[in-house]
Amino acid sequence: MPELPEVEVVRRGLETWVVGRRIESAQVLDPRSVRRHALGPEDFSGQLEGAVVLAAVRRGKFLWLPLADGADDGGASTGFPRSVGVPHTALMAHLGMSGQLLIEDEDQPDEKHLKVRLRLAEAHGLPPELRFVDQRIFGGLAVVPLVPTDDGGPGGSGSVLLPLIPREAAHIARDPLDPLFSVEAFHARLRGRRTGLKRALLDQQLVSGIGNIYADEALWAARLHYARPTDTLTRPEAARLVRAIVEVMERALDAGGTSFDSLYVNVNGASGYFDRSLAAYGQAGRACPRCAAEGRTSIIVRESFMNRSSYRCPHCQRIPRNARW
């Protein structure tokens, strides 16, 4: 499924293939995929037609394309080319569980779960269609207003140095790959909560971009139990956890990058490329690789937690006192 590294791969693909191009038309094949667009599918299409894509920006798993309508209102102070004006809106995308954004030629057959088709202006022989495909419909697209932020701007990958962010993503905290992410602020927010560590990691308002897989992998790498009370976490433990999150995400990003195809902005949801690197997630019944390396035998267990599956090593990640389930 698309996690932060996959979303970053998509963003880089959009930056290469879509930025600078004009949207000629937008066709909504399933209105459920634009349900976050409050004014409905027709308004969604109308707002996109004629707009120019200025950039591809990401924070956590939210991705957005700032748009210009072509009017020149003297945007030199914004850092954008004068010819395309100031962005007031953006095409925001969340891939949910199964979303894909694909750059394709028009003669490619429609995917079974094709939900939205954008027709792009011809440009140097680049494929003319940007397609949103989503099997489970947890993801979606919307044209949303950009609003100022008081935390230094988007900061995340693809930031265009404007203190603007989609209104619908303004509540999302920075992700650990964000250059402006602060371990001190993260630790302070953790200490201010009275919940378990994994619950906190999955809370996008505390830290964004972490899903079930990376939560389990990072907790394993940091030797922390998912039910550890957040208000007992020390500053060194928080730093160790952040290092673990960054390390596992960067490894996944490297692996995702290798699967990138020049014809596609490819998020196929396949866990295969990263499966080989997983130490805990999905490894129930297998030996803990760290314990094995240290001459012990400990078997990864699967436990039900938060209506999800959680995986941990019973030796490396022991149940804490005052565990918060």
Added chain:
DNA sequence: TGCCGAACCTGAAAGC
């Protein structure tokens, strides 16, 4: 106000 669980959704896999 903060925390927590249900709901949304579809296809694959497992069970019968």
Added chain:
DNA sequence: TGCTTTCAGGTTCGGC
């Protein structure tokens, strides 16, 4: 073989 049930999980929203 075919039907039913279970499972997967990111985000939002309502209840406590």
